[in-house]
Amino acid sequence: MKKKLSLLLAATLITTLGTTSAMATMPAKNDSPTPFKLSGSYKASLRFSDVLSSDWSLRFVTEASTKGIISGDGYGKFRPSANVSNEEAIIMTVRAMGLADEALQLKDATLQLKDAATVSAWARPFVALAIQNGFLDQDIALNPQANADREWVTELVVRAMGLDADAKAHMTDKLTFKDASEIEADAVGYIAVAVDKGVITGYPNQTFQPNKPVKRNEMAVILCNAENRFEYDDDRQVQTQGQLNGTISAVTSVGLTFSSRTHQDLNLKFASTYFVFVGEKMAAKSALQAGMSVRVFLNAQGEIVFVHAKKEAPQREQIETFAHGQVLAYTAPQAGKKGSITLLLQSKTALKQADKKLTLDIAADAAVKLNTQPKTFSDVKVGDRVGLTILNNTVVGIDVIPGTLQKLPE
Numbered sequence: 001m002k003k004k005l006s007l008l009l010a011a012t013l014i015t016t017l018g019t020t021s022a023m024a025t026m027p028a029k030n031d032s033p034t035p036f037k038l039s040g041s042y043k044a045s046l047r048f049s050d051v052l053s054s055d056w057s058l059r060f061v062t063e064a065s066t067k068g069i070i071s072g073d074g075y076g077k078f079r080p081s082a083n084v085s086n087e088e089a090i091i092m093t094v095r096a097m098g099l100a101d102e103a104l105q106l107k108d109a110t111l112q113l114k115d116a117a118t119v120s121a122w123a124r125p126f127v128a129l130a131i132q133n134g135f136l137d138q139d140i141a142l143n144p145q146a147n148a149d150r151e152w153v154t155e156l157v158v159r160a161m162g163l164d165a166d167a168k169a170h171m172t173d174k175l176t177f178k179d180a181s182e183i184e185a186d187a188v189g190y191i192a193v194a195v196d197k198g199v200i201t202g203y204p205n206q207t208f209q210p211n212k213p214v215k216r217n218e219m220a221v222i223l224c225n226a227e228n229r230f231e232y233d234d235d236r237q238v239q240t241q242g243q244l245n246g247t248i249s250a251v252t253s254v255g256l257t258f259s260s261r262t263h264q265d266l267n268l269k270f271a272s273t274y275f276v277f278v279g280e281k282m283a284a285k286s287a288l289q290a291g292m293s294v295r296v297f298l299n300a301q302g303e304i305v306f307v308h309a310k311k312e313a314p315q316r317e318q319i320e321t322f323a324h325g326q327v328l329a330y331t332a333p334q335a336g337k338k339g340s341i342t343l344l345l346q347s348k349t350a351l352k353q354a355d356k357k358l359t360l361d362i363a364a365d366a367a368v369k370l371n372t373q374p375k376t377f378s379d380v381k382v383g384d385r386v387g388l389t390i391l392n393n394t395v396v397g398i399d400v401i402p403g404t405l406q407k408l409p410e
Contacts, residue, residue: 043068043299045275045306048078055080057217059277059308064220066275066297066306069095080217087123087144089153089219090136093160094126096223103129112138119144135160147213151183154200155190157226167193177208184210199225248292248309251285255304258294268296271303278309323358323388324401332377333364339377341395343388360388362395370400 045065051058061078064070069092072078084092094103109128111119119127123144130136158167167189174180175188183191191208194200200222202208214222244266246258255269270285278287288294288309297306325343333339339362368375380386380398389397 043305046072046076047275048072048076048080050077051080051217053282055217056280057221058282059280060220060224061217062275062277062282063224063306063308067096068100069223070216070220078216080215082216083147083213084153084216084219085145086142086148086152087120087127089148089156089214090130091123091126092219092223093135093156094129096227097160099129099133100126106132114139114141115143118142149211150200150208150214151187151191151210153214153219153222154194155187157199157222158190158194161197161199161226163193163197175208177202177206179207179209182210183208197226242298243295244298245295246293248288248290248294250290251288256288256294256296256307258296268298269303271299271301271305274303274305274307276307276309278311283309323390325358325386325388327380327382327384327386328357329359330380330382331362332380333362333366338362338364338394341380341386341388341398343386360390360393360395362398366396366398368398368400371402375400 043066045062048061048065051061055061057080061070061080065072065078070078094100103125106125106128109125109132110116111124111128111131113119113127113131119142127136127142127144131138136142155167158164170189170192171186173188173192175183175192177183187210191200191210195202244258246266248256248258249265250257255267257265257267259265276283276285276288278292288307289311293310295306295308296304299305323343323345325345327341328344329340329342331339331341340359341362342357342359345356345358362377366377368377368379370379380400385401387399387401388395389399
């Protein structure tokens with residue numbers, strides 16, 4: 001990588017908090033979730049005059065603008081083909097991580113970069129936060145106004161996603177791009193992981209063009225793709241604010257009803273200004289149908305300002321499910337290997353299974369909690385009453401509940 005970055009896991013990338021975005025808090029994940037509470041908002045995006053309805057990047061530009069990651073020029077234009085500078089790429093990534101408000105508290109911070117004097121005043125707080133959080137080495141020459149190239153941005157975003165270790169494990173991969181020889185050796189793993197995760201792609205002529213400057217609409221695509229590749233977990237649900245995911249149950253003249261990922265049926269109204277996308281195409285509200293998988297962003301009044309729907313509902317194995325019961329058998333994950341757990345189900349309807357017993361693998365990185373406090377796998381015992389969070393038929397969360405569950409009647 002041309003300007004070596006040291007980025008640590010930034011689990012809050014999925015929060016996508018912009019400089020003016022204070023967003024609504026999702027309920028805790030359980031079978032009887034607390035009522036949805038609104039504590040903030042997204043703002044509806046502008047309809048930029050230089051991004052046409054036929055533009056391939058329209059959905060990403062609108063989404064990134066709604067989230068406050070990338071704004072327009074103040075004159076109704078987005079300037080989609082303008083290049084992104086190194087300092088702008090850092091700012092956009094910090095915003096996507098949800099750390100913009102924290103960055104603005106560092107306006108008087110002193111930078112130790114070799115070319116600190118050349119960093120723009122408005123960018124300094126974001127660069128300072130990146131250094132403070134280990135996202136950027138402080139003893140480098142940033143070249144802040146230079147164009148950010150595809151190789152550099154790819155490494156930045158992959159590390160921000162917490163995939164640095166994965167990237168290092170793929171440093172010897174053979175990339176299939178025709179211009180793979182132009183990619184620096186220490187960037188191979190980052191590009192391999194980014195392509196595998198769908199964060200970035202090559203060009204139709206099968207090249208990657210690592211030194212090509214990243215344009216503003218391309219940065220919108222990269223950051224939106226990165227956010228949507230995060231695996232779901234307990235903490236991120238709390239942090240995913242203002243964005244709800246679910247399946248449409250009904251569409252009315254003023255809003256829609258959908259079943260959220262926390263098993264709540266929510267009735268939401270459309271704001272006076274909102275955008276609807278089905279797939280990657282802008283669409284009318286009438287294009288929304290029951291059964292579609294949907295993401296919605298809400299404003300300060302809890303109204304919909306952005307909808308991204310897919311024509312097909314998610315498959316069952318892609319949806320988080322929940323089960324409560326008593327542990328009958330348990331093997332803890334060890335050394336990166338999955339464990340297993342067998343429950344006597346408290347509710348036979350929890351997973352719509354007729355059998356009272358449920359046996360599942362436990363992910364090696366599953367979260368364990370007791371009374372909402374983090375615990376370890378060793379804290380789970382046979383006979384415990386637990387709540388499981390299940391994704392792709394694998395346990396990704398275990399909540400140990402104090403007390404003993406009475407045996408279900410035969």
